[in-house]
Amino acid sequence: MAEHAGHDHAVAIAGGGPTGLMLAAELALAGVDVVVLERRPGQDIVGSRAGGLHSRTLEILDQRGVVDRFLAEGETAQAAMFGLTVLDMSDFPTRHPYALGLWQNQIERIMAEWVIELGVPIRYGCEATGFTQDDDGVDVTLAGGGLRAEYLVGCDGSRSLVRKEAGIDFPGWDASTSTLIAEVEMTEEPEYGSRHTPHGISGLQPMADGGPIRVIISEGELGPTEEPSLKELSDALVSVYGTDFGVHSPIWISRFTDATRHAASYRERRVLLAGDSAHIHYPTGGQGVQNGVYDAVNLGWKLAQVVNGTSPESLLDTYQAERHPITAASLRHTMAQTALLRPDPRSEALRATFAELLPMDEPRRHLAGIVSGLDIRYDLGGTHPMVGRRMPDLDIVTPDGPTRVYPLLHDARPLELDLTDYDGPLELPVIGEVEVPGTVSVRPDGYVAWAGDRDDASLTDALGPASPRPRRRG
Amino acid sequence: MRETTEHAVVIVGGGPTGMMLGAELALAGVDALILERRPDQELDGSRAGGLHSRAIELLDQRGAAGPFLAAGYTAQIASFGETKLDMSDFPTRHPYGLALWQKHIERLMAEWIWELGVAVRYGQEVTGFSQDEAGVGVDLADGSRLRAAYLIGCDGGRSAIRKGAGIDFPGAEATKSTLVAEAEMTDKSGFGLHRGPLGVGGIGPMEGGETLKIVVPEARLESGDEPTLDQLRDALFVVHGTDYGVHSPTWISRFTDATRQAASYREGRVLLAGDAAHIHSPMGGQGIPLGMGDAVNLGWKLAQVVKGTSPAGLLDTYQAERHPATARSLDYTMALNSLSRVDPRTEALRDTVAGVAVMEEPRKHLAALQSGLDVHYDLGEGHPLLGRRVPDLDLIDADGPTTVFALLHRARPVLLNLGAAGAFEVDEWTDRVDLVDARYEGPWELPAIGEVDAPGAMLIRPDGHVAWVGNRDDASLAEAMATWFGPVRDGERVHG
Numbered sequence: 001m002a003e004h005a006g007h008d009h010a011v012a013i014a015g016g017g018p019t020g021l022m023l024a025a026e027l028a029l030a031g032v033d034v035v036v037l038e039r040r041p042g043q044d045i046v047g048s049r050a051g052g053l054h055s056r057t058l059e060i061l062d063q064r065g066v067v068d069r070f071l072a073e074g075e076t077a078q079a080a081m082f083g084l085t086v087l088d089m090s091d092f093p094t095r096h097p098y099a100l101g102l103w104q105n106q107i108e109r110i111m112a113e114w115v116i117e118l119g120v121p122i123r124y125g126c127e128a129t130g131f132t133q134d135d136d137g138v139d140v141t142l143a144g145g146g147l148r149a150e151y152l153v154g155c156d157g158s159r160s161l162v163r164k165e166a167g168i169d170f171p172g173w174d175a176s177t178s179t180l181i182a183e184v185e186m187t188e189e190p191e192y193g194s195r196h197t198p199h200g201i202s203g204l205q206p207m208a209d210g211g212p213i214r215v216i217i218s219e220g221e222l223g224p225t226e227e228p229s230l231k232e233l234s235d236a237l238v239s240v241y242g243t244d245f246g247v248h249s250p251i252w253i254s255r256f257t258d259a260t261r262h263a264a265s266y267r268e269r270r271v272l273l274a275g276d277s278a279h280i281h282y283p284t285g286g287q288g289v290q291n292g293v294y295d296a297v298n299l300g301w302k303l304a305q306v307v308n309g310t311s312p313e314s315l316l317d318t319y320q321a322e323r324h325p326i327t328a329a330s331l332r333h334t335m336a337q338t339a340l341l342r343p344d345p346r347s348e349a350l351r352a353t354f355a356e357l358l359p360m361d362e363p364r365r366h367l368a369g370i371v372s373g374l375d376i377r378y379d380l381g382g383t384h385p386m387v388g389r390r391m392p393d394l395d396i397v398t399p400d401g402p403t404r405v406y407p408l409l410h411d412a413r414p415l416e417l418d419l420t421d422y423d424g425p426l427e428l429p430v431i432g433e434v435e436v437p438g439t440v441s442v443r444p445d446g447y448v449a450w451a452g453d454r455d456d457a458s459l460t461d462a463l464g465p466a467s468p469r470p471r472r473r474g
Numbered sequence: 475m476r477e478t479t480e481h482a483v484v485i486v487g488g489g490p491t492g493m494m495l496g497a498e499l500a501l502a503g504v505d506a507l508i509l510e511r512r513p514d515q516e517l518d519g520s521r522a523g524g525l526h527s528r529a530i531e532l533l534d535q536r537g538a539a540g541p542f543l544a545a546g547y548t549a550q551i552a553s554f555g556e557t558k559l560d561m562s563d564f565p566t567r568h569p570y571g572l573a574l575w576q577k578h579i580e581r582l583m584a585e586w587i588w589e590l591g592v593a594v595r596y597g598q599e600v601t602g603f604s605q606d607e608a609g610v611g612v613d614l615a616d617g618s619r620l621r622a623a624y625l626i627g628c629d630g631g632r633s634a635i636r637k638g639a640g641i642d643f644p645g646a647e648a649t650k651s652t653l654v655a656e657a658e659m660t661d662k663s664g665f666g667l668h669r670g671p672l673g674v675g676g677i678g679p680m681e682g683g684e685t686l687k688i689v690v691p692e693a694r695l696e697s698g699d700e701p702t703l704d705q706l707r708d709a710l711f712v713v714h715g716t717d718y719g720v721h722s723p724t725w726i727s728r729f730t731d732a733t734r735q736a737a738s739y740r741e742g743r744v745l746l747a748g749d750a751a752h753i754h755s756p757m758g759g760q761g762i763p764l765g766m767g768d769a770v771n772l773g774w775k776l777a778q779v780v781k782g783t784s785p786a787g788l789l790d791t792y793q794a795e796r797h798p799a800t801a802r803s804l805d806y807t808m809a810l811n812s813l814s815r816v817d818p819r820t821e822a823l824r825d826t827v828a829g830v831a832v833m834e835e836p837r838k839h840l841a842a843l844q845s846g847l848d849v850h851y852d853l854g855e856g857h858p859l860l861g862r863r864v865p866d867l868d869l870i871d872a873d874g875p876t877t878v879f880a881l882l883h884r885a886r887p888v889l890l891n892l893g894a895a896g897a898f899e900v901d902e903w904t905d906r907v908d909l910v911d912a913r914y915e916g917p918w919e920l921p922a923i924g925e926v927d928a929p930g931a932m933l934i935r936p937d938g939h940v941a942w943v944g945n946r947d948d949a950s951l952a953e954a955m956a957t958w959f960g961p962v963r964d965g966e967r968v969h970g
């Protein structure tokens with residue numbers, strides 16, 4: 001790890017959820033001294049929370065060689081959805097044409113193990129309570145002292161203290177509906193399954209044999225922002241089922257809403273935001289964890305290059321330039337589904353009419369491309385359709401023998417790939433088959449910075465004068 | 475005992491549905507009388523303004539589309555959300571909608587049915603009716619009494635016939651109301667389409683003159699179909715911040731998005747058609763086409779039952795076919811209502827929907843739905859034509875070039891043989907079914923479905939829907955003939 005005069009760490013990450021852990025891994029792979037500050041006493045989260053990783057997130061984990069750890073503990077399924085319609089993406093050109101069902105506490109545990117293997121310190125029970133920044137770094141105030149870092153990244157969730165302290169605006173749309181979510185015990189055998197109510201969808205699901213019951217129940221009126229009580233949960237159950245099934249012993253009760261907000265800026269000098277601290281939305285569609293992971297892998301290598309002194313600080317501006325529009329589209333996509341899922345008869349009619357269109361190939365691929373994250377395209381200019389899009393995990397032959405592209409990205413370094421001898425098909429999700437370029441330049445996050453013929457002068461521009469020399473493979 | 479006049483069928487309501495039904499019955503040689511409450515055919519406002527493709531085809535099947543096409547103008551009028559559904563590539567002679575105000579549609583229909591000899595009595599209001607096993611007695615406001623074998627309520631959304639028959643009218647309550655008016659304005663700066671927090675409205679010129687058509691959503695759900703000028707002024711003020719000096723209204727009305735469908739289309743000898751059987755918001759322009767679709771489906775069936783060639787059970791197929799088809803259109807209209815809401819989440823959804831609706835397959839699917847060209851009655855498994863509308867193909871028959879629709883002008887069933895001439899005989903059904911040997915060389919293409927196999931022969935019902943597809947050896951032909959056009963009398967049979 002590099003020396004940092006006067007700094008305890010090069011980068012401090014506030015928040016050890018999926019976004020913070022992914023960012024920590026990216027920085028560690030790039031040789032950056034990073035610390036994760038997590039408020040919780042350990043990695044355990046109370047409650048099971050969101051569950052699921054979409055295709056592009058699985059690819060990103062595959063790019064780092066750790067996807068099998070996740071696949072081994074969850075179940076893959078066709079779970080890309082729009083509204084209530086499953087968008088079967090099993091014909092997508094990816095090694096992971098599915099989503100992975102995995103509770104967030106499992107996701108976090110596996111990620112934390114990986115991050116610890118990479119040598120990153122995770123300081124639990126350590127909440128960042130404030131900070132001040134100057135031209136050279138950030139002093140982070142902690143409950144029991146403080147530390148100084150060159151950069152502070154707020155991965156500290158929707159109520160982000162880092163965002164608030166940085167004075168970054170969080171504009172958006174207020175909540176129009178709220179939902180209670182809980183894990184509880186019940187004395188009576190409840191009515192398992194989901195049910196449409198005048199307020200929305202409610203559902204009761206056993207977590208495991210004899211284990212707690214997971215409850216999701218839409219509220220008739222927008223609930224207060226405070227943590228809900230058992231009484232509120234009981235009332236909501238009674239209003240839908242006529243009984244609360246003897247609900248007791250809640251493990252946790254929470255409330256989520258469809259409030260949708262997006263940070264006006266992802267960066268305030270040496271302070272950056274990623275994940276939920278930069279954007280919140282309704283959980284429909286399961287975009288939360290994915291958007292955080294996409295943020296982390298977009299920011300990680302850029303921040304590493306700036307910290308390592310190989311790129312100017314302005315490279316960080318591309319983080320917001322690339323991620324903000326993509327996330328804005330994702331937020332709108334989630335809002336669209338909130339409108340479609342309203343429980344009134346007219347929304348129901350729209351669902352029925354729209355559902356007739358979704359199984360058709362073109363809409364199915366278009367929407368599955370959005371939900372799965374496989375259609376993300378950063379505006380990097382260029383003429384070849386691969387530019388700005390994710391590099392597919394092709395089967396290739398190198399002087400060392402047959403391999404795939406993603407193992408070449410395991411150490412998160414830029415990659416220049418000579419495809420002159422590649423004769424397989426080159427198919428991009430949603431787009432279809434494209435011409436095989438002579439050379440592709442792949443960024444550490446797996447997005448193609450440049451594609452074309454090797455003697456094209458624009459290649460040097462794409463790599464940038466200060467970039468490390470990429471290794472040539474293929 | 476009061477004097478009674480006998481008719482085979484009495485139709486209550488002389489709007490587009492009632493007149494179309496009158497025409498269908500007249501073509502089948504059935505004595506039908508239309509009772510219309512208005513003193514004449516004039517409407518006090520322009521009302522709805524258009525016919526979708528299938529409605530134009532229904533007129534074309536009777537050789538009556540010409541005057542309508544000449545009086546309006548054709549255009550791509552189908553849209554979903556904010557996406558225009560261009561159907562100019564559809565396999566129909568009328569791949570467009572026809573913009574024509576309802577008052578003109580009614581005037582042209584009235585002229586047509588007058589030529590067909592349909593009796594219309596204006597200024598007649600039904601005050602009650604009672605039915606027995608043999609017929610229906612109908613009481614009129616002037617104290618006179620009529621008697622008919624069947625009574626059909628084509629008397630609109632508030633149908634007295636539906637209420638009198640005790641037929642339920644379940645559905646989705648209104649959530650919003652909109653004023654529609656024809657009036658003048660001293661300030662014409664408000665022209666155009668307006669989308670505001672209360673919904674969509676607009677102000678635009680009518681056909682020449684100073685009168686403007688005004689559509690303005692109301693802040694609160696209101697009811698009653700005779701709003702005042704003050705209410706119009708208020709609504710304009712709320713939406714636009716001014717009433718534009720609105721004055722001299724010739725017509726003010728109100729519509730809502732209430733959506734209801736009769737639980738039953740028939741109670742004994744009383745049937746419902748058009749708005750009497752289903753109401754919905756005018757968005758999407760489904761009203762007149764649905765009513766015409768009802769009329770053309772019911773007309774020939776009722777004629778056969780009245781004439782005694784088919785059992786009364788045939789009338790059950792009217793509801794079995796039209797109720798689901800209309801439910802689908804009502805869903806479509808409600809979907810448009812939902813998509814027209816003004817809030818950030820619906821705006822986001824409109825973007826997503828627009829991204830999908832422009833795609834080839836979705837565009838065709840939605841355009842076929844809105845235009846009525848995709849109507850498919852469930853007549854069992856088989857060739858894709860079965861239960862769908864027959865396309866208006868160019869044929870060559872014994873007399874030379876003709877078209878499929880020309881064969882339907884008389885509203886009689888057609889057994890269209892496209893194979894070897896003389897392969898079929900229908901002698902037992904000669905009085906009921908026209909047998910036509912013809913040749914057709916071109917492709918078979920159905921809206922939204924695409925190309926289908928060329929059928930050897932098909933049985934086309936008077937409403938233009940295909941009842942049977944097959945070849946001369948199929949025994950199922952006789953069964954189809956009997957099902958749809960009545961059983962053969964003793965000793966008769968069909969020759970394959």
